[in-house]
Amino acid sequence: MLRLGGDVLVTGNDANRKDASACAEVLLPAAEQSALIKACRRQPAANTPVWLMRQAGRFMKEYREIRSRVGFLELCKTPEAAAAVTVMAVEKLGVDAAIIFSDLLLPLEPMGVGLVYSSSEGPVIEHPVRSVADLERLVPVVPAESLWCVAEAIKLTRAALPAGVPLIGFAGAPFTMASYLVEGGSSRHYAHTKSLMYSAPACWHALMQLLSEVTVSYLNMQRAAGAQVLQLFDSWVGCLSEADYREFVLPYSQAVIAGLPGDVPVIHFGTGTAHLLAAMREAGGDVIGLDWRVNLHDAWEMLGGSVAVQGNLDPCVLLSEPAEIRKQVVRILSEANGRPGHIFNLGHGILPETPFDHVKYLVETVHELGAAEVIVAHGA
Ligand code: CP3
Numbered sequence: 001m002l003r004l005g006g007d008v009l010v011t012g013n014d015a016n017r018k019d020a021s022a023c024a025e026v027l028l029p030a031a032e033q034s035a036l037i038k039a040c041r042r043q044p045a046a047n048t049p050v051w052l053m054r055q056a057g058r059f060m061k062e063y064r065e066i067r068s069r070v071g072f073l074e075l076c077k078t079p080e081a082a083a084a085v086t087v088m089a090v091e092k093l094g095v096d097a098a099i100i101f102s103d104l105l106l107p108l109e110p111m112g113v114g115l116v117y118s119s120s121e122g123p124v125i126e127h128p129v130r131s132v133a134d135l136e137r138l139v140p141v142v143p144a145e146s147l148w149c150v151a152e153a154i155k156l157t158r159a160a161l162p163a164g165v166p167l168i169g170f171a172g173a174p175f176t177m178a179s180y181l182v183e184g185g186s187s188r189h190y191a192h193t194k195s196l197m198y199s200a201p202a203c204w205h206a207l208m209q210l211l212s213e214v215t216v217s218y219l220n221m222q223r224a225a226g227a228q229v230l231q232l233f234d235s236w237v238g239c240l241s242e243a244d245y246r247e248f249v250l251p252y253s254q255a256v257i258a259g260l261p262g263d264v265p266v267i268h269f270g271t272g273t274a275h276l277l278a279a280m281r282e283a284g285g286d287v288i289g290l291d292w293r294v295n296l297h298d299a300w301e302m303l304g305g306s307v308a309v310q311g312n313l314d315p316c317v318l319l320s321e322p323a324e325i326r327k328q329v330v331r332i333l334s335e336a337n338g339r340p341g342h343i344f345n346l347g348h349g350i351l352p353e354t355p356f357d358h359v360k361y362l363v364e365t366v367h368e369l370g371a372a373e374v375i376v377a378h379g380a
Contacts, residue, residue, distance in 0.1 A: 030163035031228045036097045037166055040229060040265030040286050042308050042341035048333065048370030049096035050363055051168070053269075054349030056089035056101050060356055063088075072117045073109075076102050079152035086157045090165060092356075093363050097166050097229070100157060100222070102150055104172040104233055105180055107218055110146035112139040113181060121185060128184035130192060132203050138210065143218040150218075151225035158226035168267075169227025171219050173234035174211040174252040181207070190239050197248050204248060212252040216259035223264050230260060231267040232285065235348070238272025245276050250283050257284030267310055271348050277303055291347030296335035308341030313362070315346045318354045322361050329365045338375040 031037055035049035058064055063085060066075065075081050085101040105123050109115040114126030129135055144151070150169075158167055172180075180186075182193040197204045219230050237249060257266055268285025270276065274294045281288060281303050290299050290311035300309050317328050329344075336342035344366045350359060368374065 031166040034096065034164050034166050036343060037228065037265060039341055039343045040267070040308055044340045044372070046372055047096075048336070048342055048344050048366055048375075050344035050366040050370070051095040051097040051099065052093070052346055052350055052359065052362075053099070055093060055095060055099065055359075056085045057350060058352035059350050059354040059359060060089070060092065062092070072103070073115075076106055077149045079149050079156050082149075082153035083156035083160060086153070086167075087160050090161065093360060094367070095363055097168055098157060098161055099168040099170060099231070100150065100154055100227065102153065102170070104170070104176070104235075106150065107141055107143070107147060107171070107214055108177070108181060110139060110141045111181075112137070123180065123185055125180060125184045128192070129181045129207065130196060132200070132206075135203055135207055135210075141214050143214065143221045147218060147221065151221050154222055154225035154227055166228040167226060168229045168231055169219065169222030169225075170231040170233060171215045171222075171256075173232045173237065173249075173256065173268075173270075174208045174215060175237045175240075175249045176233060176235050177211050177215070178204075178207055179236050181211075187236075190236065194239075197244070201248075208248070208252040212255045212259075215256045219256070219260055223261060227264075229265045229267065231269055231289075232256060234268070234270040234273075234280075237270045237280075238274075238276065240276070242275055242279055245279050250279055253280075253283040267343075269310070274299070281307060287341075287343060289345070289347075293347070296332055296342075297337065300336075300339070308343065309336075310343040310345045312345070312347045315348055315351050315354070318346075318350065318358045318362060320358075322358065325358060325362055326365050326369075329362065329369055333366075333369055333375065338372075344370060 035045035035047050038045040039049050056063060066085065070081065082101040086098050090098045105115055108125065116124050118124050154167065154169060161167060179190055179193045182196055223230060234253065237245065240249065260266060265286040267287040267289060268280055269289030270280060271291040272293065273280060277288065277299055287308040287310050288303055290296060290309055292312050292314035296309065296312050313328055313332060317325055
C-alpha cells in the first residue's frame, strides 16, 4: 500500500473498470468524503461545494506575475509550475475542489496542427483540418507519450493538496475539440465546422471517432495519475440543433463517457444548451453543467432525478457589487432548494477583468449560505 498526500492508494482490478491497466490506483477515502464528490453522487453534504471554472487565471495578480515570465504553453507543460498554479488557486480562494491547470487544446499540439496562443486572438491552429487529406496528415496521439506532463502535474498536485480537496481532471469533448481544429481557432458561427459536418459527413465522423479515442485515453491517463473527478467540456456544442447533436455528436460524447472507469464521477458541461439537456443527459455524466441562461430548478426537473447539476452564475455578475453577488447566490441556492447533488459554479469561466475580492466573496457567500443547516433553517 502506498501513501500520497494523506490519501491511501490501493491497487485493484475491479471488474467494472474498463481499462484496468490505466486505472491501477484508486484514491480512497478522504476525497470521497468531500462535499464535491458527495454532490456528484447526489448524497447529502455538509455544504454546497463550490469551485469555479478558470479559477486559476488572469484575474489573479499572482498568475499574471507568473505569466509575465513564462509563456502559457510552457506553463501548461511544466508540471511543477502547473501544479503550483493549481494549488495556489485553491489556497487563495478556499474553493472545495482543484482543477488541474492545463488547457483544453493541449492534445491538439502533438497532432502536428501548429497550436499557438496569440495574446490578441487567443488560440490559433495554423493548419486547420477541413478535408480528408488534412485528416490523414494528423499525427496519432498517445497521451502517455506526448501528454505525460499533464499526468505528472496531476501527481504533483495530488501530493501537494490537502487530502480532502478533490482534484478535477478535464478534456474537451469531441465536438468542441473538432470546432477548434476545423475553424483554426475561436469562432462565432462555426461555419467551417458545420460545412464539414453537412458536406463531408464521412470525414466528420472519422474526425470525431479519432478525437473520441484520444479523449478516452487522455482522461484515463489523468484518472490513473490521481484525478478524482473528470470534467468533459463541450463548451460550444450549444450552437447545434438537437437533431444535429444527436446525429453528429452524441455517439462520440457517449463513447468517451462510457470509456471512463465507472468509479470516477464525470461532469458533462456545455453552454447555451437549454435545448440539448435531455440529449446531453443521454450521452452521459453524473453531473450536467448548466449555464445562466436556464433556471437551475427547471433544468434539473427536466433532467430528471438521477443526475446532479453544476452551475450556474453568470460570470458577469462578478463584475458588479457584493450585494448583487449575494442576491444571485441566494437565488441560485433557492432554485437548488437544498436538494443533494448541486455543485455551485459559474455558467462559464471567470473573466480576466474580474476583481479578485469579488471571486473570494462569492466563495465565502456560498459557504455561508450553502451550509446544510442554513439551507434547512431558511428553507432555501
Ligand atoms: O479552470 C481552470 O482554472 C483550469 C485551467 C483551464 C484553462 N483553460 C486555462 C487557460 C481550463 C479548464 C481551460 C479550458 C478551456 N480552454 C476551454 C473550455 C472552457 C471554456 O472556457 O469554454 C476552452 C474553450 C479553452 C481554449 C482556450 N484557452 C481559449 C479560448 C483561450 C483564450 C481565451 C482566454 O481566456 O484567454 C485559452 C487560454 C487560457 N486557458 C488561459 C488560461 C488561464 C489564458 C492564457 C493566458 O494566461 O494568457
